[in-house]
Amino acid sequence: MMLRSVLASSALLATTSLxxxxxxxxxxxxxxxxxxxxxxxxxxxxxxxxxxxxxxxGEDAHVYEPVPTDAANVAEADLIFVNGLSFEGSIERLIxxxxxxxxxxxxxxxxxxxxxxxxxHSDHSDHDDHDDHNHDEHAHDDHDDHDHDEHAHDDHDDHDHDEHAHDDHDDDHDHDDHDHDEHAHDDxxHDDHDHDEHAHDDHHDHDHGPEDPHAWQSLDAAQIYAANIADALCDLxxxxxxxxxxxxxxxxxxxxxxxxxxxxxxxxxxxxxxVFITAHQAFGYLARxxxxxxxxxxxxxxxxxxSAADVARLIDQIRETGAQALFVEANAxxxxxxxxxxxxxxxxxxTPLYSDWLSDEDGPAATYLAMMTHNLNALVxxxxxx
Amino acid sequence: MTHSHASNLCLTFNDLTLGxxxxxxxxxxxxxxxxxxxLAVVGPNGSGxxxxxxxxxxxxxxxxxxxxxxDACRMAYLPQQADIDRTFPATVFDLVSLGLWPKRGLxxxxxxxxxxxxxxxxxxxxxNGFANRTIDTLSGGQLQRALFARVLLQDADLILLDEPFNxxxxxxxxxxxxxxxxxxxxxxxxxxxxHDLDLVREHFPQALLLSREPLAWGETEEVxxxxxxxxxxxxxxxxxxxxxxxxxxxxxxxxxxVHPLPSDRVA
Amino acid sequence: xxxxDFLIAPFADYAFMQRALLGGLLIAFSAAPVGxxxxxxxxxxxxxxxxxxxxxxxxxxxxxxxxxxxxMTLGGLIAGALVAAGxxxxxxxxxxxxxxxLAAVYLISLAFGVMIVSLRGSSIDLMHVLFGSVLAxxxxxxxxxxxxxxxxxxxxxxxxRALVAECLDPGFLRSVSALGPIVHFIFLALVVLxxxxxxxxxxxxxxxxxxxxxxxxxRFWTRTALSLCAxxxxxxxxxxxxxxxxxxxxxxxxxxxxxxxxxxxxxxxxLVEPRWLVLSNLPKHRHKVA
Numbered sequence: 036m037m038l039r040s041v042l043a044s045s046a047l048l049a050t051t052s053l054x055x056x057x058x059x060x061x062x063x064x065x066x067x068x069x070x071x072x073x074x075x076x077x078x079x080x081x082x083x084x085x086x087x088x089x090x091x092x093g094e095d096a097h098v099y100e101p102v103p104t105d106a107a108n109v110a111e112a113d114l115i116f117v118n119g120l121s122f123e124g125s126i127e128r129l130i131x132x133x134x135x136x137x138x139x140x141x142x143x144x145x146x147x148x149x150x151x152x153x154x155x156h157s158d159h160s161d162h163d164d165h166d167d168h169n170h171d172e173h174a175h176d177d178h179d180d181h182d183h184d185e186h187a188h189d190d191h192d193d194h195d196h197d198e199h200a201h202d203d204h205d206d207d208h209d210h211d212d213h214d215h216d217e218h219a220h221d222d223x224x225h226d227d228h229d230h231d232e233h234a235h236d237d238h239h240d241h242d243h244g245p246e247d248p249h250a251w252q253s254l255d256a257a258q259i260y261a262a263n264i265a266d267a268l269c270d271l272x273x274x275x276x277x278x279x280x281x282x283x284x285x286x287x288x289x290x291x292x293x294x295x296x297x298x299x300x301x302x303x304x305x306x307x308x309x310v311f312i313t314a315h316q317a318f319g320y321l322a323r324x325x326x327x328x329x330x331x332x333x334x335x336x337x338x339x340x341x342s343a344a345d346v347a348r349l350i351d352q353i354r355e356t357g358a359q360a361l362f363v364e365a366n367a368x369x370x371x372x373x374x375x376x377x378x379x380x381x382x383x384x385x386t387p388l389y390s391d392w393l394s395d396e397d398g399p400a401a402t403y404l405a406m407m408t409h410n411l412n413a414l415v416x417x418x419x420x421x
Numbered sequence: 422m423t424h425s426h427a428s429n430l431c432l433t434f435n436d437l438t439l440g441x442x443x444x445x446x447x448x449x450x451x452x453x454x455x456x457x458x459x460l461a462v463v464g465p466n467g468s469g470x471x472x473x474x475x476x477x478x479x480x481x482x483x484x485x486x487x488x489x490x491x492d493a494c495r496m497a498y499l500p501q502q503a504d505i506d507r508t509f510p511a512t513v514f515d516l517v518s519l520g521l522w523p524k525r526g527l528x529x530x531x532x533x534x535x536x537x538x539x540x541x542x543x544x545x546x547x548x549n550g551f552a553n554r555t556i557d558t559l560s561g562g563q564l565q566r567a568l569f570a571r572v573l574l575q576d577a578d579l580i581l582l583d584e585p586f587n588x589x590x591x592x593x594x595x596x597x598x599x600x601x602x603x604x605x606x607x608x609x610x611x612x613x614x615x616h617d618l619d620l621v622r623e624h625f626p627q628a629l630l631l632s633r634e635p636l637a638w639g640e641t642e643e644v645x646x647x648x649x650x651x652x653x654x655x656x657x658x659x660x661x662x663x664x665x666x667x668x669x670x671x672x673x674x675x676x677x678x679v680h681p682l683p684s685d686r687v688a
Numbered sequence: 689x690x691x692x693d694f695l696i697a698p699f700a701d702y703a704f705m706q707r708a709l710l711g712g713l714l715i716a717f718s719a720a721p722v723g724x725x726x727x728x729x730x731x732x733x734x735x736x737x738x739x740x741x742x743x744x745x746x747x748x749x750x751x752x753x754x755x756x757x758x759x760m761t762l763g764g765l766i767a768g769a770l771v772a773a774g775x776x777x778x779x780x781x782x783x784x785x786x787x788x789x790l791a792a793v794y795l796i797s798l799a800f801g802v803m804i805v806s807l808r809g810s811s812i813d814l815m816h817v818l819f820g821s822v823l824a825x826x827x828x829x830x831x832x833x834x835x836x837x838x839x840x841x842x843x844x845x846x847x848x849r850a851l852v853a854e855c856l857d858p859g860f861l862r863s864v865s866a867l868g869p870i871v872h873f874i875f876l877a878l879v880v881l882x883x884x885x886x887x888x889x890x891x892x893x894x895x896x897x898x899x900x901x902x903x904x905x906x907r908f909w910t911r912t913a914l915s916l917c918a919x920x921x922x923x924x925x926x927x928x929x930x931x932x933x934x935x936x937x938x939x940x941x942x943x944x945x946x947x948x949x950x951x952x953x954x955x956x957x958x959l960v961e962p963r964w965l966v967l968s969n970l971p972k973h974r975h976k977v978a
Contacts, residue, residue, distance in 0.1 A: 340891070340941035340944070341941065342935045342940050342945070343698070343704075343708070343823060343935035343939075343942050344937065346702075347704075350704070370825075370826055374823070374824050374825070377703075377826075378703045496863075497863075500859060503860075504857060505856060505857045506728075506856055509856045510910070510911050511852070511856050512912060515852070519860055522864045527865075571860075
C-alpha cells in the first residue's frame with residue numbers, strides 16, 4: 036500500500052518533469068559578446084539566465100584574441116547576444132567556427148544608427164562658414180541629427196538641433212555623420228554618401244563599417260537593447276517571458292530617469308560649453324543624445340596614428356572653442372592627449388571615461404548603469420561645475 | 422751579427438700535442454726556438470703546419486704537453502685566410518693602421534709619427550699610393566702586401582705566417598720575401614708555414630718537417646733530404662677512428678722526437 | 689604660402705611640433721650611427737626582431753605594476769638585452785650564425801610574451817600602449833631620449849677603434865686585445881637601448897626606420913665608416929624635418945611620413961649613386977688614363 040503510493044507519486048513526478056522540461060530549474064546558458072552587453076542581459080534575464088561573456092571586464096574587444104574556453108562556452112550556449120553594427124569582428128568568426136546551434140540575437144536592432152565620418156581630416160580647416168549640409172540633403176536614413184557644418188566659424192545655421200555652435204569639430208565622432216568635410220560646401224549637393232569615400236582609413240582600429248557601433252553609449256538606444264534582449268529571451272523561454280519583459284521595462288525606466296536627470300544638469304550649458312575633448316571615437320551616441328560636440332584628433336584610435344595636421348587642427352579648435360574638458364580613457368596611452376592639454380592649457384580630467392568595457396566589480400563602472408552614471412558625472416564635473 | 426742566444430729562447434715546446442676533438446694534428450713536438458730564427462714549417466697537406474702556428478698564436482689549447490712563450494717575445498700572427506670583411510668600408514690606411522694597436526690601444530691618439538710609419542710600411546711592401554684605396558678594390562696580392570705592412574707596424578719579436586704566399590703573384594712573393602729577410606736581419610724570429618719547398622730551400626735557413634709528428638728539424642738542406650721527404654709522403658692525414666689511445670708520453674721513448682740540431686747560427 | 693609659412697611656421701606655432709622636432713633630431717644623432725654598424729654587420733633586421741622580443745619584459749612589467757610606462761619600458765629593456773646577449777652568445781660559441789640565433793631567440797621571447805599576456809587574461813593591446821608617437825613627446829620622454837643620445841655618442845666615441853676592428857678583422861683584434869667580445873656586447877647593448885627607448889617614445893616604425901634607412905642610403909655615397917656615420921646622421925635629420933612638415937601640410941601620420949621621407953631619399957640614391965648597377969650598366973663615356 037505504502038509502496039503503491041510511493042510508486043504512484045514517483046510516476047507522477049516523473050511524468051510531470053518529462054512533460055514540462057521548461058519547468059526545470061536550470062537557468063538558460065547565455066553568452067554575451069562583451070561585458071556591457073552581458074550586464075544588460077543579466078538585468079533583463081535575472082535568475083533565469085546564466086551569462087558568460089567573451090570579452091570580459093577591462094578587455095578591449097578590438098584586440099581580443101579568443102581562447103578555447105570561449106569556443107566551448109559558445110558551443111554549449113542556448114542563446115548568444117552580439118552587439119552588431121560590425122562591432123564583433125573575430126568573435127563572429129568564433130561563433131561560426133564553434134558549430135553552435137544557439138540562435139544569435141543582435142542587440143542593436145532597431146536603434147537610430149549613427150554614421151561615422153572619420154575621414155575628414157584637415158580639410159575642414161579651410162572652410163569657413165559653410166553650412167554645408169543642410170540635413171535635408173542628406174537623405175541618409177534617419178539621422179537628422181545635426182549636421183553642424185563643421186567649419187562654421189560664425190554662422191551655424193544648420194543645426195536644427197539646437198544651436199550648437201560648434202565651430203568646427205573635426206570630431207570624428209560625427210555628430211553629423213555625414214560628411215561635412217571636405218566637400219566644399221556650397222554645393223550641398225552631396226549627400227552624405229560622399230562620406231563614405233572617405234574611406235575610413237582609421238577604421239582599422241575598430242574595423243567598423245561606416246556605422247558607429249558604440250550605440251550603448253546612448254541611454255535611449257539602451258532601452259531598445261533591453262527590449263531586444265527581452266524578446267530574444269522570450270523566444271527561448273516563453274514561460275518566463277512576463278518576467279523578462281517586466282525586467283526590461285523597469286530597466287528602461289531607470290535608463291530614462293537617468294537620461295532626464297542628466298539632461299537637466301546639462302540644461303544650463305550654453306552651446307559653446309557643450310564641448311569636450313577625448314581620443315576614442317566611442318562617444319558619438321552620447322554626444323548626440325545630449326547635444327555635445329566632441330573634439331578629437333582625427334584618426335586617433337587603437338591602431339592608427341595621428342598626423343601633425345590633425346593635432347594642430349585640434350589645438351586650434353580647442354583654442355577657438357575654449358573647450359575646457361579633456362578626458363583620457365581607461366587603459367589607453369594618454370600621452371598624446373596630455374601633450375595637447377599642456378599646449379592648450381586645458382587640464383586633463385582626473386576621471387577617465389569608460390567606453391567599451393566595464394571596470395572590475397569594485398571599480399567605478401561595474402555595471403552599465405554605473406558606467407553611464409560615472410561618465411555623465413565626469414562630464415558634469417568638468418563642464419558644469421566649472 | 423751573429424751572437425748566440427742560447428739562453429734567449431722565444432719558444433720552448435715540450436712534447437706538445439695539438440689537435441681537434443680527440444685527434445692530434447701535431448703530435449709530440451719537443452724543442453726550442455731561439456730569437457732570430459727564420460724557420461719554415463713544411464709538410465704535406467694536413468700535416469699540422471697551420472695547427473702548430475695556431476697553437477703558438479694561442480688560438481688552440483694544447484691537448485698534451487706544453488709550450489712556453491717568453492714574455493719578451495711579442496707576437497704577430499698572420500693566418501692563412503684572414504677573417505677580413507672585404508665589404509667593410511675601410512681604406513688600406515685603416516687596415517694597416519690596426520697594426521698600431523699594441524702601441525696605441527683603444528684610445529691612444531695617432532701621432533704624426535704614426536702616420537709616417539704607416540706610410541713607410543706601405544712603401545716597404547710596395548703599396549705606395551695605396552693608402553686611400555678601399556680594401557674591396559685590392560687584388561689578392563695587394564691585400565697580402567697590406568697585411569704584411571700591418572705586421573711591420575706591429576713591430577713584433579715573433580712573427581707567425583701561415584702559408585703567406587698561397588695564390589699570390591710572383592712579384593709579390595719576391596717583394597714579401599724581401600720583407601721577411603729584413604725581419605730576419607733585425608733579429609726577429611719568423612716562423613712560416615710553407616708548401617713551396619724551392620722557396621724554402623732558397624730563403625729559409627731552418628726548417629721543420631712535420632707529418633703530425635716531427636720528422637726532422639734543423640738546417641733546411643738536411644731536413645729536406647729525400648729520405649725524409651719520402652717518409653713524409655707516406656703520411657696519412659686522415660683521422661683514424663680505430664687508433665688506440667695514446668699512452669702517457671715519455672720523453673725518452675719518444676714518438677720519433679726530434680730536436681733541432683745544434684748549428685752555427687749564420688747571419 | 690611663403691617659405692616661412694611652409695618651413696618655419698608649423699614649428700613656431702605649435703609646441704608639440706617643437707618637441708617632435710627636438711625628439712626626432714636627438715634620436716637621429718643616436719640611431720643613425722648605431723644603424724650604420726648594424727647594417728655593416730648584416731644585422732639590419734634586428735630592429736624588427738627586437739620590437740617583438742621585448743614583449744615578455746613589458747608584459748611582466750604590466751603584470752606587476754599595471755599599465756605604467758616606466759616598469760614596462762624597463763621590463764622591455766631587460767628582455768631586449770637578454771635576447772640580444774643570448775643571440776650573441778649563441779653565435780659566438782656555436783656554429784650558428786647571428787641571423788639564425790637572433791631569429792630563434794626572439795621568437796621564443798615573443799611566444800613567451802604572448803603567453804604571459806594571455807595568462808593574465810586581459811587583452812589590452814600592450815604594445816600599443818607602450819609604443820609612443822613623435823607627436824606625444826612629454827618631458828620625461830625627451831629627457832630619456834636625450835640621455836640615450838648622449839650615452840650612445842659618448843660610448844661610440846670611446847669604443848670606436850675597437851668596434852671598427854671587430855667588424856673589419858675580428859681575428860686580428862682577438863690576437864692583440866681581449867676587447868673584441870666586450871665591445872661586441874656593448875654595441876648590442878646600445879642597439880637595445882636605442883630601440884627600446886625609441887619604441888617607447890616614438891613608436892617602432894620611426895625608431896627602427898631612422899636606424900636603418902639613413903645608414904642604408906649613406907652606404908651608396910661614402911666609403912669610410914666615419915663618413916658613413918656622419919652622412920647617416922645628416923640624412924636622418926633631414927628625414928625628420930621633412931617628415932614632420934609633410935605630416936603637417938599633408939595630414940599624413942607622423943611616423944610613416946618621416947620614414948617615407950627617408951625612403952624617398954633612399955630610392956633616389958639608388959638611382960643616382962655612381963657605383964650602383966643601374967648606372968654602371970649604362971653606356972660608359974669617359975675613364976681615366978690610370
